Amino acid sequence: xxxxxxILTPLPVEYAAVCAILQNRSDAPESTLPSTAGTIGxxxxxxxxxxxxxxxxxxxxxxxxxxxxxxxxxxxGIAGGLAGLQTGDVIVSSYVYYLDFGKxxxxxxxxxxxxxxxxxxxxxAHAELxxxxxxxxxxxxxxxxxxxxxxxxxTHAVVxxxxxxxxxxxxxxxxxxxxxxxxxxxxxxxEMEASGAGAGLRLEQSRRxxxxxxxxxxxxxxxxxxxxxxxxxxxxxxxxxxxAAASAFVxxxxxxxxxxxxxxRQQGTPDPVGDKPDRDRAAGGPSGNDLRPTKAQAGSLxxxxxxxxxxxxxxxxxxxxxxxxxxxxxxxPGDSPELYCGHSGLLxxxxx
Numbered sequence: 001x002x003x004x005x006x007i008l009t010p011l012p013v014e015y016a017a018v019c020a021i022l023q024n025r026s027d028a029p030e031s032t033l034p035s036t037a038g039t040i041g042x043x044x045x046x047x048x049x050x051x052x053x054x055x056x057x058x059x060x061x062x063x064x065x066x067x068x069x070x071x072x073x074x075x076x077g078i079a080g081g082l083a084g085l086q087t088g089d090v091i092v093s094s095y096v097y098y099l100d101f102g103k104x105x106x107x108x109x110x111x112x113x114x115x116x117x118x119x120x121x122x123x124x125a126h127a128e129l130x131x132x133x134x135x136x137x138x139x140x141x142x143x144x145x146x147x148x149x150x151x152x153x154x155t156h157a158v159v160x161x162x163x164x165x166x167x168x169x170x171x172x173x174x175x176x177x178x179x180x181x182x183x184x185x186x187x188x189x190x191e192m193e194a195s196g197a198g199a200g201l202r203l204e205q206s207r208r209x210x211x212x213x214x215x216x217x218x219x220x221x222x223x224x225x226x227x228x229x230x231x232x233x234x235x236x237x238x239x240x241x242x243x244a245a246a247s248a249f250v251x252x253x254x255x256x257x258x259x260x261x262x263x264x265r266q267q268g269t270p271d272p273v274g275d276k277p278d279r280d281r282a283a284g285g286p287s288g289n290d291l292r293p294t295k296a297q298a299g300s301l302x303x304x305x306x307x308x309x310x311x312x313x314x315x316x317x318x319x320x321x322x323x324x325x326x327x328x329x330x331x332x333p334g335d336s337p338e339l340y341c342g343h344s345g346l347l348x349x350x351x352x
Contacts, residue, residue: 004043005254006070008050008060010193014077015049017243020143021251022047030067033060040254046070054100054166054196061200065210072123072211073201076250078235078242079162079191079216080169087221087238088146090157090249091189092127093119093214098195099165099180109179117198120211123253124159127213130252131157138252144244147237155245160188162214164195170232172222191216215249217242 009015015034019025022038022045034049046068050060061073085091095118102111130138139152146152161184169177169190181187194214201212219242220234 001044003037003046003068003070005040005045005072005074006064006068007045007047007074007076007250008057008064008193008197009047010050010052010057010077011239011243012049013239014243014246015047017144017240017247018047018076018250020244021141021247031063033063040251041257042259043254043257045254050193053192054164054199057193057196058200059196061197061204065200065204069208070210072120072213073197074123074250075194075197075212075214076243076246077191077193077216078219078239078246079189081189081218081221082172083160083186083188085158085160085188085218085221086156087218087234088148088155088241088245089218090155090242090245091162091216091218092124092131092157092159092249093162093194093216094124094159095119095161096194096198096214097161097163097184097187098198099163099190100167100195109176111180111183115195115198117202119213123211123213123257126257127215127249127253128159130249130256131159134252134256138249139245141248141251142241142244143248144241146241157249158188161186162194162216163187163190164192164198165190166192168192169222170220189216189218190222215246215253217244217246219243 007018009018015036019036019038021040022036023040025036025038028035028037028046031046031048033051035046037044037046039045046064048060048064050056057075064070064073079091081087081089081091096116097111097113098115099111101115102109104110135157136153138157139155142152142155146154163180163184167176171177172181191214197212197214201210204210219238
């Protein structure tokens with residue numbers, strides 16, 4: 001069974017929380033880092049303890065990509081909360097800002113955005129669906145009691161902007177962070193590994209399709225009041241619960257996700273763009289495994305200017321979904337292919 005997800009955890013407490021949600025657990029002897037393999041729903045998962053910081057995480061992304069070749073990577077753990085988030089809440093990254101890349105000039109820090117990145121859009125859409133439709137339900141999967149003794153349903157999940165850098169932010173009034181906040185006023189949380197994960201991911205994406213999503217539990221909330229600054233104490237109190245809350249959300253997300261279509265085909269189930277079963281031809285309708293739309297359902301996309309037939313059209317679309325573009329072999333050069341963008345961004349040729 002192909003590993004679909006690699007879950008990276010920087011801290012031992014985060015690693016333990018993720019391992020607790022795995023079924024059919026086993027050690028991963030091929031790993032040089034502490035690793036546990038298992039399943040969540042229909043997905044084969046490996047959890048890896050990466051160590052803290054950008055450099056460790058960048059190296060870990062390359063390591064897991066070459067060892068297990070997962071389709072997706074999840075970065076799971078704790079973070080510092082800003083913009084109204086409370087300890088115990090969960091945040092899913094909609095965008096990651098790299099805080100440490102920039103220029104010091106005239107007594108100021110000017111951040112540069114070249115290494116900011118967006119997460120996998122498909123995973124983010126499914127996470128948004130969990131937040132909107134399963135609030136009050138996914139919290140039942142949290143296996144640890146809240147330190148404040150409140151009900152687990154008081155734990156909320158949100159989608160937001162996360163800043164990443166090699167600094168623990170306990171003082172939001174520090175000149176460095178004030179410069180950051182001046183350019184990113186809507187920042188919702190801060191952490192220390194996503195920028196490294198993004199660097200490793202960009203290199204791997206030059207070879208194959210792979211996506212990343214970050215899910216963090218809020219373990220502390222930096223404050224502007226010096227008398228209330230107790231970031232380390234707050235983290236010690238909340239990190240176990242916040243790690244468990246993030247892991248519970250991951251469990252709900254993976255149980256919700258269908259099997260990856262590529263993996264299903266490798267296991268011998270009917271190809272969604274293969275021939276229809278005879279019983280479907282007789283009945284005049286598609287089977288549950290045939291995902292192709294009819295021509296009436298599909299929208300017609302014109303060929304890009306200068307393209308010659310389906311083969312070149314495929315090359316134009318290749319950067320979008322390299323391994324999920326299905327091409328009708330009976331089309332002739334000059335034909336305009338009928339394409340349909342289906343669930344999770346899959347592209348299908350429409351039937352006549």
